[in-house]
Amino acid sequence: MDWIDKQLLRLKDKIKAQSLRKTMSLYIFIAIIAVIIFYILTIAFCKSWKGLVYTKYSIDINSYVPIEALVKLEPIDKVILYGARIIRVYSIVIYSIIAIIITSNLFYKNKIKAPIEILKEEAKYISRNDLSFSCIYNSGDELGEICEAFDSMRLQLIKNNENIWSLMEGQRQLNSAFAHDIRTPLTVMQGYTDLLVKYYPQGKITEEKLLQTLNLMQSQLTRLKQFSEKMKDIQDIDAIKIRQKLYDFKLLKKKIQEIINGINIKSNIQINIFNNLKESKGYLDESVVLQVIDNLLSNAISFAESNIDIILEWEDDFLYIYVRDDGTGFSKKELYSALKPYYSIRKGMDGHFGLGLSICKVLCEKHGGKLTLNNSTKGGAIICASFFAIVDKK
Structure with missing residues (x-):
């Protein structure tokens, strides 16, 4: 019995994973087979009763029966023959109606009812601005995909609300x-x-x-x-809008060098550029990338002792720009709070940060990337700015 139950459960899960169209086709096919079987059984049943009546009067069931012979039948036998004929004629219609009712009910119960109830419940929760209810329905059909889409929407709403609250705070x-x-x-x-x-x-x-x-x-x-x-x-x-255009990465090092030449730096600071970009062209917003580099360099120059490294790398459709200095690095508090505007304003121009890092963070996020702060293993601070920029494969 355990093996049978296991096989039935596996079959049920397999049917549950089928699309609505395939499941409906399967239900209809089974219903048609069932109607045919029951109709054949009904014909056989009616024929057996008819044979019993004819045998009683020594009438050959396979030969023509004259009207005179039927008139001599007893009333109860006439009722039996008439009923058998009615059943034989209308049973196919009755079975079809019953099959339609049973098939539709089973299809609704097994494929539609549960996800519809989940979606209705999810809609009630969302209407109350309550996003705690998970819209999960483990099925491979279209309604399962809809439930999954609803749950993704719920999670996105949660994320949007968190972003709004974060922005407001x-x-x-x-x-x-x-x-x-x-x-x-x-x-x-x-x-x-x-x-x-x-x-x-x-x-x-x-x-x-x-x-x-x-x-x-x-x-x-x-x-x-x-x-x-x-x-x-x-x-x-x-208010900045990101406008990505096809960009030749060979120009990036040249543009960075122009920024370095234009910044009033201490005479004892050496700035090195390491270009590890293998790709030649990609889609990015040059002005945004250069503004971030400008701000990061200005910040690094303020705290470097003698050396700054700029490293350009590419991985998985993201441009990574590392700015590393040999200063004192970030404290634990600075690693946690340096990207917050209010923290940097309180430090002002004389502290470790201006609003530059906060602005860089916003620009990176607008370009599909992010800004991260770390301390280098060699000492000093290292800031990584990433930008989403699809490579041109041509």
């Missing part, structure tokens, strides 16, 4: 941090202004002290201007 923290950082120079300027208002009319401030105070106020104004420009940069980055 990031914006909230960004605004909070910006307000915090802008408050400091404003407080300093307020103090200097109060000092001038109180003591300058009394002649207690010398010209030298006045110029010194004005210079300090000017530095705070410059700081405020830098903050506002950085905030504008973030808003502009969000």
Whole structure:
């Protein structure tokens, strides 16, 4: 019995994995066979009853029966013969109707009911903005694929909600941090202004002290201007559209060298470019890639001791750009928080980061890649920027 149960279970799973069209065809085929078998059995049954009646009156069932012989039959025998004829004529219709009802019910119960119930339940949960219900139906048919698509949609909605909440939280923290950082120079300027208002009319401030105070106020104004420009940069980055075009990778090293030549670097820093790109052409947005490289180089130059390496690599339709310096590297806190805008704003221009890394992260993600931070095994920081860029095989 165990073997039979196992085989039946395997057959059931095999049928369950079939498409709706194939399953319906199988059900119809079985129903037709069943109708034919029952109809043949019914004909045989009716014929046997007819034979019993004819035998009672010594009538040959295979020969012609005159009307006079049938008139002599008893009423009960006439009813039996009439009933047998009616059953024989209409049984095929009755069996067909029954087969249709049974087949449709079985098809609905075995192939449609369960996934429909799951989809209805999933729709109820989604309508309540509850994405905790998993729309899973293990079947290889079309409804199984629909359930799988619904579950993928649910997971994507969860991901989208998380991204929205992350963006909202990031914006909230960004605004909070910006307000915090802008408050400091404003407080300093307020103090200097109060000092001038109180003591300058009394002649207690010398010209030298006045110029010194004005210079300090000017530095705070410059700081405020830098903050506002950085905030504008973030808003502009969000509006950037990626426009990938066929690009010759041979130009990339040349463009990077132009960036290096244009950056005001310390005279003792050596910048090396290692081009490991085997592919010749691919689709990417040059301006976005170069902007990321520019920001990463600016960051690396600020903390390198004497050497910076730029490594270009390609793998699985992704362009990887590594920028490695020989500075102190990232602390544990910096590895976790350096890509957050609010963290970098609080560090400002004098800290380890500006908004450059946060901007690079956004640009990489817009280009289908990502930005990762690590410490090199040789010491110093290493930042990897990746960009999705399909290679031209021609």
